[in-house]
Amino acid sequence: MKNKTILQYLQENHIIIDALCNGQKKCGKCKAKVLNRNINLTEQEKQLLTTKEVQEGICLACFHSYHSDDQIVVMNQKMRITDDIQETLTSHHQGIGVIIDIGTTTIVMKWIERCRGKCIESVSFINPQVSYGGDVISRIEYQNQNQTSYLHDILVESIENQLIEKNKEINQIIVCGNTTMIHFLLNEDVSSLGVAPFHVPQKDMQRINSYDIFKRYSYQCEMITFPHISAFVGGDIVSGIYANDIDQLDYPVLMVDLGTNGEIVVGNKDSLLVTSTAAGPAFEGVGMSCGGGSVSGAIEKVKLCPLEIETINHQKATCICGSGYISLLKELVEKKLISPMGKLIDKKDFYLTDHIFINQSDISHFQLSKAAIQTGVHILLENSKVDTIYIAGGFGSHLDVNDLKVIQVIPEDIKYAHNIGNSAIKGCYKLLMSQDFERVNAIVDKAKSINLANYEDFEDILVESLYFYD
Numbered sequence: 208m209k210n211k212t213i214l215q216y217l218q219e220n221h222i223i224i225d226a227l228c229n230g231q232k233k234c235g236k237c238k239a240k241v242l243n244r245n246i247n248l249t250e251q252e253k254q255l256l257t258t259k260e261v262q263e264g265i266c267l268a269c270f271h272s273y274h275s276d277d278q279i280v281v282m283n284q285k286m287r288i289t290d291d292i293q294e295t296l297t298s299h300h301q302g303i304g305v306i307i308d309i310g311t312t313t314i315v316m317k318w319i320e321r322c323r324g325k326c327i328e329s330v331s332f333i334n335p336q337v338s339y340g341g342d343v344i345s346r347i348e349y350q351n352q353n354q355t356s357y358l359h360d361i362l363v364e365s366i367e368n369q370l371i372e373k374n375k376e377i378n379q380i381i382v383c384g385n386t387t388m389i390h391f392l393l394n395e396d397v398s399s400l401g402v403a404p405f406h407v408p409q410k411d412m413q414r415i416n417s418y419d420i421f422k423r424y425s426y427q428c429e430m431i432t433f434p435h436i437s438a439f440v441g442g443d444i445v446s447g448i449y450a451n452d453i454d455q456l457d458y459p460v461l462m463v464d465l466g467t468n469g470e471i472v473v474g475n476k477d478s479l480l481v482t483s484t485a486a487g488p489a490f491e492g493v494g495m496s497c498g499g500g501s502v503s504g505a506i507e508k509v510k511l512c513p514l515e516i517e518t519i520n521h522q523k524a525t526c527i528c529g530s531g532y533i534s535l536l537k538e539l540v541e542k543k544l545i546s547p548m549g550k551l552i553d554k555k556d557f558y559l560t561d562h563i564f565i566n567q568s569d570i571s572h573f574q575l576s577k578a579a580i581q582t583g584v585h586i587l588l589e590n591s592k593v594d595t596i597y598i599a600g601g602f603g604s605h606l607d608v609n610d611l612k613v614i615q616v617i618p619e620d621i622k623y624a625h626n627i628g629n630s631a632i633k634g635c636y637k638l639l640m641s642q643d644f645e646r647v648n649a650i651v652d653k654a655k656s657i658n659l660a661n662y663e664d665f666e667d668i669l670v671e672s673l674y675f676y677d
């Protein structure tokens with residue numbers, strides 16, 4: 208079998224690297240430095256690098272095979288190997304750090320060996336708070352009615368159990384999540400997050416002792432939470448902006464997180480507009496008759512007439528994940544099997560296998576999520592023209608941006624799409640490795656949060672967005 212490239216190694220280990228052409232040896236973005244051996248650059252590679260980069264020993268990660276003892280430093284536009292960074296990467300940052308993304312539905316945790324930036328353990332599990340409401344508003348209501356620390360307790364317990372089970376001595380924890388989740392984690396009062404004017408009690412980056420939260424875990428270390436922008440736009444989005452360098456781009460891009468809170472960002476180095484919409488968890492397959500996460504066996508792509516389905520890892524079909532629903536809806540639209548308002552033409556449940564189907568109530572549920580996202584995109588793009596979209600969320604690799612155009616979630620003029628996966632966790636990773644807290648705080652200072660409900664034509668745009676096609 209062919210050896211994997213350095214780029215493939217980095218991707219497999221969730222180490223962020225700019226790789227615009229995804230290893231096609233065309234873009235020249237995947238710059239890295241291998242510290243433990245000399246790399247002979249090819250002529251083609253030299254053409255893609257500056258003379259200075261060649262002199263500094265920088266190579267392109269997709270041109271070279273990975274050796275098992277390689278020590279690699281990933282470069283990006285803002286990061287050059289200097290003695291400082293070298294020292295930071297090789298001596299200052301020893302030990303293990305944990306990064307955590309607390310989603311409303313799913314929690315992701317990764318243990319990172321800090322000197323090499325390598326992920327050594329990874330888990331994801333359902334947020335135990337889902338039993339008390341699928342979205343943040345119902346959890347805030349539960350909290351207001353019951354006035355206990357129960358939602359804090361079960362959240363902390365679920366994360367702490369993982370820390371105890373893996374039993375690794377860690378020296379820093381970096382957490383991101385939406386504003387409500389982080390408030391639950393910190394045991395802060397969430398009541399003001401659910402009512403106008405949506406006051407946020409803890410807005411800034413918190414740097415506390417992990418023992419304040421995880422009392423049963425025997426190792427103490429610094430725990431850092433990403434700062435929030437508003438009650439609706441949390442640290443997970445700040446993390447996503449940071450992970451994808453949106454705050455440093457010359458040209459504006461649209462970033463959409465198709466998660467339960469449906470956060471949307473439009474911006475670049477000059478300005479950042481952010482909002483969130485109550486999309487609900489339909490894009491994550493939750494609340495749908497046969498929905499599920501992006502797990503092995505989930506249907507992630509559908510073709511109709513004749514019926515063809517593709518499942519994740521080519522396993523026997525078990526459910527339909529978010530990208531599967533988007534693909535299926537696009538087919539139902541193109542084959543005119545639903546009306547513009549999403550009514551199944553022959554009024555029968557639509558089967559993809561003998562037990563996996565979509566029915567009218569699933570379509571209506573999905574339609575509300577789609578309309579919420581579409582409305583936010585429409586309003587944020589009112590004064591900007593963008594041709595590039597970054598799509599975040601736990602989707603199968605097959606999410607096709609054209610499917611989103613067909614069902615009208617995003618405008619036709621989007622030409623370039625990047626599936627950025629869970630960019631919140633990538634931002635945590637990047638912060639763990641860079642310790643660039645100042646830049647993260649600067650993102651929050653620059654961002655302007657838009658409350659969609661205050662927008663004059665909000666209702667009209669929302670109603671129009673319910674249409675799947677004209």
Ligand code: FES
Nearest residue numbers: 230234235237269
């Ligand atoms: S990923 Fe584009 S050149 Fe390596």
